[in-house]
Amino acid sequence: MTTPESIRDALLSAPKVRPIGAGTKPALSQSEPGGSTLSLSAYQGITEYDPSEFTFTARAGTRLETIASVLASHGQYLPFDPPLVQAGATLGGAIASGLNGPGRYRYGGLRDFILGAVFLTGDGRLIRGGGKVVKNAAGFDFPKLLVGSLGRLGVILEATFKVFPLPQERLRARADGGSLTGGLELLQRLSLQPADLECLDLTPEGVVWLQLAGDTGTLAPRLDRLGRRVGAVFTPVDPDTPDDPDRLRPGAALTVKVPVTPARVTRLDAALTTLHLPRRYEAAAQTAWIGATAADLPALDAQLHQLALGGLSLQHAPARIGQWPSPAAENIVRQAFDPDGRLA
Amino acid sequence: MSFITDLQAIFPPERCLLDGAALAAYESDGLTAFAATPRAVVVPVTREEVVAAVRVCAVWAVPFMARGSGTSLSGGAVPVEDGLVIAMNQMNRILRLDPQERLAVVEPGVINLAVSQAAAPHGLYFAPDPSSQQICTIGGNVAFNSGGAHCLKYGMTANHVIGATIVTPTGEILECGGESVESLGPDCLGLFCGSEGLFGIALELTLRLIPKAEVFHTLLAGYDSTDKAGEAVSAIIAAGILPGAIEIMDRLAIDAAEAATHCGYPPNAATVLIVELEGPIEQVESEKQRLAAIIEQSGPLESRVARDADDRALIWKGRKSAFSAVGRLSPDFIVQDGVVPRSRLGEALRRIAVLAQDHGLRCANVFHAGDGNLHPLILFDGSVPGEHERGEALAGRILEMCIEMGGSITGEHGVGLEKRAFLTPMFGEPDVAFMREVRRAFDPAELANPGKMFPSGEAPALQSHGLHPLEKAGIISRE
Numbered sequence: 131m132t133t134p135e136s137i138r139d140a141l142l143s144a145p146k147v148r149p150i151g152a153g154t155k156p157a158l159s160q161s162e163p164g165g166s167t168l169s170l171s172a173y174q175g176i177t178e179y180d181p182s183e184f185t186f187t188a189r190a191g192t193r194l195e196t197i198a199s200v201l202a203s204h205g206q207y208l209p210f211d212p213p214l215v216q217a218g219a220t221l222g223g224a225i226a227s228g229l230n231g232p233g234r235y236r237y238g239g240l241r242d243f244i245l246g247a248v249f250l251t252g253d254g255r256l257i258r259g260g261g262k263v264v265k266n267a268a269g270f271d272f273p274k275l276l277v278g279s280l281g282r283l284g285v286i287l288e289a290t291f292k293v294f295p296l297p298q299e300r301l302r303a304r305a306d307g308g309s310l311t312g313g314l315e316l317l318q319r320l321s322l323q324p325a326d327l328e329c330l331d332l333t334p335e336g337v338v339w340l341q342l343a344g345d346t347g348t349l350a351p352r353l354d355r356l357g358r359r360v361g362a363v364f365t366p367v368d369p370d371t372p373d374d375p376d377r378l379r380p381g382a383a384l385t386v387k388v389p390v391t392p393a394r395v396t397r398l399d400a401a402l403t404t405l406h407l408p409r410r411y412e413a414a415a416q417t418a419w420i421g422a423t424a425a426d427l428p429a430l431d432a433q434l435h436q437l438a439l440g441g442l443s444l445q446h447a448p449a450r451i452g453q454w455p456s457p458a459a460e461n462i463v464r465q466a467f468d469p470d471g472r473l474a
Numbered sequence: 475m476s477f478i479t480d481l482q483a484i485f486p487p488e489r490c491l492l493d494g495a496a497l498a499a500y501e502s503d504g505l506t507a508f509a510a511t512p513r514a515v516v517v518p519v520t521r522e523e524v525v526a527a528v529r530v531c532a533v534w535a536v537p538f539m540a541r542g543s544g545t546s547l548s549g550g551a552v553p554v555e556d557g558l559v560i561a562m563n564q565m566n567r568i569l570r571l572d573p574q575e576r577l578a579v580v581e582p583g584v585i586n587l588a589v590s591q592a593a594a595p596h597g598l599y600f601a602p603d604p605s606s607q608q609i610c611t612i613g614g615n616v617a618f619n620s621g622g623a624h625c626l627k628y629g630m631t632a633n634h635v636i637g638a639t640i641v642t643p644t645g646e647i648l649e650c651g652g653e654s655v656e657s658l659g660p661d662c663l664g665l666f667c668g669s670e671g672l673f674g675i676a677l678e679l680t681l682r683l684i685p686k687a688e689v690f691h692t693l694l695a696g697y698d699s700t701d702k703a704g705e706a707v708s709a710i711i712a713a714g715i716l717p718g719a720i721e722i723m724d725r726l727a728i729d730a731a732e733a734a735t736h737c738g739y740p741p742n743a744a745t746v747l748i749v750e751l752e753g754p755i756e757q758v759e760s761e762k763q764r765l766a767a768i769i770e771q772s773g774p775l776e777s778r779v780a781r782d783a784d785d786r787a788l789i790w791k792g793r794k795s796a797f798s799a800v801g802r803l804s805p806d807f808i809v810q811d812g813v814v815p816r817s818r819l820g821e822a823l824r825r826i827a828v829l830a831q832d833h834g835l836r837c838a839n840v841f842h843a844g845d846g847n848l849h850p851l852i853l854f855d856g857s858v859p860g861e862h863e864r865g866e867a868l869a870g871r872i873l874e875m876c877i878e879m880g881g882s883i884t885g886e887h888g889v890g891l892e893k894r895a896f897l898t899p900m901f902g903e904p905d906v907a908f909m910r911e912v913r914r915a916f917d918p919a920e921l922a923n924p925g926k927m928f929p930s931g932e933a934p935a936l937q938s939h940g941l942h943p944l945e946k947a948g949i950i951s952r953e
Contacts, residue, residue: 182711182817184626205714228661241661242633257908258901263813264626265845266882267619267668268889268900269927270909271632274664283660295714318574322597324688326753344753345760352756389656391575414576417656440658450658459640459648459662466911 132172134248134256134287140168141285142254147472149281151191151223154214155444158227158280168285170222176200177288184264185245187290190222197221206293209237222286227442228278229387232329235413236343237294240277246290247273252283252468262290275463280449282474283460283467297343300328303353303364307336310399314415318392319360321414325352332411334399340364384410384419385445388434388452391416401433427451477534481516481558484526489564491515500559503544503551504606507808508891512539512553517561521581521639521677527560528675529645531921538643539923540675542583542611545604547809548890550618550670550926557924560675562613568592569678577636577653578681582613586620589681598683601628604886605794613676619668621886623719623793626844628684630886632667637680640666642673643917653680670888671923673916687718687752691762692786695769695777696743700724700839703745704820706772707843710749711816713768715761718752720844724823726803727796727838727851734799737792740776747774747843748793750786796840797851804836804853806862808869811887812876816846825875826850833868835861847885848876874899889927898929 131137141147146165153159161167174191181204188197194208194215201207211233212224225247230239237243246260249272259272276286307313313336320330320340329341342349350366357364390398392415402409407430408421422430424446434441434452441451468474481490491497492514501509513536518524524540531538537557544551553559565581568589572578573596578589586607590599603622604610610620615631616638628634637651650663657663666673697703703722710717723731723746728739739746749769751761762779769777780786801807814822823839830837830852838851850872854865873883873896883889883896898906910928914920 180815180817182708183815184711228657230656234655237627238629238633239655241664242629251908255904255908258905261813261882263815263846263881265621265630265813265842265847265885267621267630267884267886268882268893269897269905270912271619271664271668274632274661274667277661277664278657279660295711295716298714321576322573322685324597324685324754326687326757344757345764348754348756348760352754355755387656387658389652389654389658391577391653393575413655416654442658455652455657455659456649457659458646459650460660462642462648462915463660463662463665463912465915466908 131169134250137168137170137173137285137287138250138254138256141250141472145472149222149226149285149473151220152193152218154217154219155223155227157443157445157447157449158223160447170285171220173287178262181206184293185262185290186293187246187262187288188221189288190220190286192221194219194221194224201293202296205296207296208243208291209294210234210240210243212240221289225277225286225289226279226281227444230413230417232331232341232412235330236326236328241274243292244273244277244289245292247276247286248288249276249284249286251466252472253470257284260290264292283463284473297328298346299344299349301342301349301353302367303340304367305338305357305362305364307338309336310334310396312336313338314392314395316360316362317414320356323356323359325356330414332415334403334409383408384421386420386422386430386441386443386451388418388420388439388441389416390418390439394437394439398437398439401437405429405433422446477530477536478514480530480534481514481527484523484530485516485518489517489519491517500541500544500553500561503541503546503549505547505549505890505892508549508552510553510555512559513556515559515561517564519564521565524560524562524565524675524677525641525645525647527558528641528643531558532643532645532919535919535921537921537924540613540671542614543585543606543609545606545610546614546618546890547811547887548618548884548892550888550890550923551614552891554924562611573598573683575653576683578683580612580679580681582611582616582676582679584612586610586612586615593683597685599686600681601634601684602631612679612681616667616676616679617669617671618888619886621847623721623842625842625847625886626720627716627718632664634682635663635667635679636682638663638666638676639678640674640676643919643922651680655682668888670890670927672913672927674922688754689752689758690718690786691751691758692780692789693749693765693769693777694739694780694789695747695772695774696740697745697747697772697774698743700745700823701820702773703747704843706747706769707819708817709768709772710765713764715751715764717749717844719748719750720842721748721793722746722841722843723793723796724839726836727800727840730799730803730838731792731796734802735788735791735795737788739792743775748789793840797849800838800851800853804855806854806856806865808852808854808865810848810850810852810869810872811884812848812850812873812881813885814846814848814876814879814881816844818879819843819846822848822875822879826872829868829871829875833864835864835868837868842885845885846881870896891926894927894929897927
């Protein structure tokens with residue numbers, strides 16, 4: 131399927147359809163019982179890229195790895211730091227899953243960088259929302275609505291994004307808060323500093339990981355000054371050491387995303403300790419990433435319910451665990467986006 | 475029982491305005507071109523009163539429009555003729571300011587700047603900074619996805635709102651987003667931002683606060699041509715520098731700003747460029763050397779760096795007052811708000827100059843160069859027969875040019891009443907028809923702010939342009 135027409139025909143040929151990309155998040159790529167999947171992975175290619183505009187447009191099946199490499203060759207990158215890039219994740223899947231990596235801390239998530247989208251509604255209408263310029267307030271912001279929609283509101287065909295210049299240099303460092311409580315406290319002190327951190331993560335043991343990005347030669351003095359301001363000792367970390375945080379990047383070892391806030395971390399972490407699940411708190415503890423096997427999911431689901439938290443499981447079904455936000459608003463937009471319930 | 479008696483059962487007389495003189499204050503917004511008289515104005519002080527008012531409108535099928543301070547520059551806060559105005563200004567409490575969680579929970583009538591002021595002791599602020607931020611409300615910022623001078627790096631209002639409680643036009647209460655910057659499921663909050671009041675009214679908003687930058691470095695350069703200033707912007711971008719703001723003003727705008735604020739802009743320049751770097755000391759120190767080299771290469775007539783915070787404030791005062799100041803040069807004016815690809819700014823300005831000449835009118839230009847967001851200011855005299863119509867025609871040609879260049883008809887003011895005729899040219903019939911379907915899903919009877927954004931419906935009476943009374947008093951200014 132390499133044209134909007136053929137994708138539309140495939141969409142309309144079945145009563146229940148789940149659009150999918152490369153399938154790097156298996157729990158999100160499964161069809162409903164009796165339904166079918168619609169693969170967008172052959173619909174690929176960067177259709178527009180003008181580095182001087184800080185924008186690109188690409189088809190949904192384009193691999194993030196391809197996009198990242200083209201951007202990098204012009205000194206640019208995706209600031210929301212999507213996971214599973216090397217695994218083959220596609221742009222459409224990134225939008226539909228709405229996932230961000232630790233680098234989202236600095237400038238925001240995917241929702242903050244999507245500018246435009248072309249999509250098919252559940253009943254096969256081709257709609258264009260947003261625009262191709264970095265600033266636009268015209269019409270309803272459909273591109274943002276599609277972020278996190280899990281393919282249940284529309285079939286994303288193409289999207290336009292804002293990108294940023296790559297920093298000249300990056301510096302990773304860790305500081306030991308001694309305990310989860312100590313680490314949380316340090317993390318919150320850091321998050322109030324005008325330090326322009328790129329990443330700010332926390333482990334359950336209370337180790338704070340941060341990443342600075344900026345001009346060559348500026349990072350070591352910045353780290354030094356920051357340490358003195360918050361009264362912490364930062365140890366620069368060689369990115370190749372075994373405890374490199376990238377080894378615990380979302381998607382690989384960590385397969386469940388749970389939106390949280392710092393105030394909710396302590397109780398969540400206690401529950402996860404009981405369940406013996408690996409986890410990491412990203413973006414100043416706005417996201418908990420948890421490693422859970424299929425066997426772990428029912429207990430995790432129950433714990434999240436108790437804590438009034440929701441989770442998205444990427445690896446094992448069911449994808450939606452714990453307490454999800456009310457679907458009331460989604461149900462309203464579905465009347466227009468998917469009147470036949472084909473994508474629901 | 476009637477619509478009015480139902481309202482009176484909810485609101486005491488002093489917060490349920492019915493007589494002509496009281497209603498007159500609500501006839502217009504920041505775009506004084508349009509006016510309409512509402513049937514009544516209610517001033518709720520609780521969310522329950524807002525919901526009750528919306529439900530009364532649903533029962534009697536009376537259209538309504540919620541407004542804050544009425545600073546919209548697209549006519550978005552002009553009442554629906556004979557409809558209800560729900561004035562949100564007294565719902566102005568900051569319910570919670572939590573520096574540890576870096577968020578503020580506010581009622582929609584809170585003034586934009588009040589949030590940053592409340593957050594300042596913690597080193598935090600609310601990033602969206604429309605020029606009217608001293609008076610505009612958060613609810614209005616959300617409804618129109620307001621911008622400001624810092625959008626390239628920090629995004630617009632939608633990028634800084636993380637949660638909302640909304641009453642839909644049918645009286646249903648929706649919760650969107652929450653307290654985390656991450657969420658689950660489709661981003662309905664993102665859809666709500668910028669929906670111009672067509673999906674309902676925000677009752678409570680959760681805002682993301684960010685740390686204020688450690689240092690600022692503000693550079694002002696004058697050029698003998700706009701092209702040179704535009705090339706400097708391209709060179710800054712190409713060097714991988716991401717300034718907090720990049721602004722350009724042309725000669726007419728400089729003259730006006732200088733006369734109004736004595737901001738010390740270069741006297742002989744055809745164009746001025748303002749570039750502001752912000753961030754940690756070491757980073758800004760490094761970038762400012764790279765920036766200085768780029769500016770020197772770009773052949774400016776002169777350039778200078780703000781000496782201190784006061785000097786920086788003066789440079790910005792000239793920029794932020796430019797539009798109101800230009801208004802003093804001419805009895806009437808129209809502000810436009812188009813977007814073109816950044817690399818085509820020079821071309822856009824040349825075409826605007828030709829179009830202005832063709833229409834026999836003067837046009838000043840102030841723009842957010844980093845975003846490609848143009849604000850042409852069309853000067854005319856409404857008392858000269860035909861000038862107002864020529865001004866409107868020129869504004870329309872400029873928007874058509876933005877569409878043709880692959881840009882947008884609005885970067886930050888919204889469509890409102892003013893740009894309704896250009897939504898379809900920008901998106902095409904099927905997209906606009908679909909937008910309307912989504913609107914009807916929220917509002918089957920189309921009672922919430924009808925007549926805005928979509929190209930049909932009765933337009934309120936067009937009156938002459940000119941400075942808003944608050945601008946004349948120097949209280950607000952425009953982007």
